[in-house]
Amino acid sequence: xxxxxxxxxxxxxxxxGISDEQIEEHWGLYKxxxxxxxxxxxxxxxxxxxxxxxxxxxxxxxxxYGFEYNGMVLHEFYFxxxxxxxxxxxxxxxxxxxxxxxxxxxxxxxDFANTGKTRGIGWAIxxxxxxxxxxxxxxxxxxxxxxxxxFQPLVIMDVWxxxxxxxxxxxxxxxxxxAFMKNVNWDVVEQRFQxxxxxxxxxxx
Numbered sequence: 001x002x003x004x005x006x007x008x009x010x011x012x013x014x015x016x017g018i019s020d021e022q023i024e025e026h027w028g029l030y031k032x033x034x035x036x037x038x039x040x041x042x043x044x045x046x047x048x049x050x051x052x053x054x055x056x057x058x059x060x061x062x063x064x065y066g067f068e069y070n071g072m073v074l075h076e077f078y079f080x081x082x083x084x085x086x087x088x089x090x091x092x093x094x095x096x097x098x099x100x101x102x103x104x105x106x107x108x109x110x111d112f113a114n115t116g117k118t119r120g121i122g123w124a125i126x127x128x129x130x131x132x133x134x135x136x137x138x139x140x141x142x143x144x145x146x147x148x149x150x151f152q153p154l155v156i157m158d159v160w161x162x163x164x165x166x167x168x169x170x171x172x173x174x175x176x177x178x179a180f181m182k183n184v185n186w187d188v189v190e191q192r193f194q195x196x197x198x199x200x201x202x203x204x205x
Contacts (some may be wrong), residue, residue: 001045003038004072006031007205014080017179022166029162030079033071040065043070070143074123076204077156081192083185092186094154094193098126098135109181111138116177123158127151128196152196154189 011027013020040061046157047058088095088105098108108126116124118139127136140146157180164176192202 001042002166003041004034006034007076007079010076010205012079012084012183014084015082015179015183016084017167017182018082018164018176019167019189022164024164026075026158028078030032030072030075033053033068036068037065037072040068042122053184054126061129066144067142070147073204074140074153074156075145075158077153078123078158080204081156081185082187083188084178084183086184086186088184088186092190093197094135094195097133097193101135105190106120110136112147112157113177115139116157116180117173118159121160122146123156123160124152125157128154128193130199133197151191152202154196155181155184173189 012023013025015023023029042056043061044065044149045056047053047061052058057147059138088097090105095105102108110164112124112126115137116139118124120139120141121138122142123140123147125147127138127143127148129136129148131150135154136148136151138151157177159173161170161173164172167179168176196204
């Protein structure tokens, strides 16, 4: 059976305001999501093979699979869009699109940061709507509650406490968000934006 690998090439380092130690702890959690996704895929396959695909145990494992699987995927998108020292080109398609839709690039950044400050655990995600071409900032609770079907993720920010507790504290989310915005890999964001506009499936590695 196919097993999802841990994508070591996505692991960032040398970020501005997010320590390598913080990334190392966070990376360990990502590896756990990969391991759990693989284990649950096998468990679900075994239950089906044993004629237990309609039972309560199967339903519980299926629900858990959605949490673990989305945890794995979102973390891969998250780590991929982190890199120090990458500026957002004012002539890029993403910059121009959010400037037009939000009034300015800074207005989009402020709205995205405020999305990340939503009370609760989860993710701030800037999505591209392939039907309308609009970019929308959404808050996704946990990993699986709030993802919009068919929307393509462009910028993904983890705002669970585990993303910043090593560097900050339980109340350190605003400082972490400020640091995150200094480390967005805008080249990757632009690649995602252009791929989404072409209707291509986004690649997270």
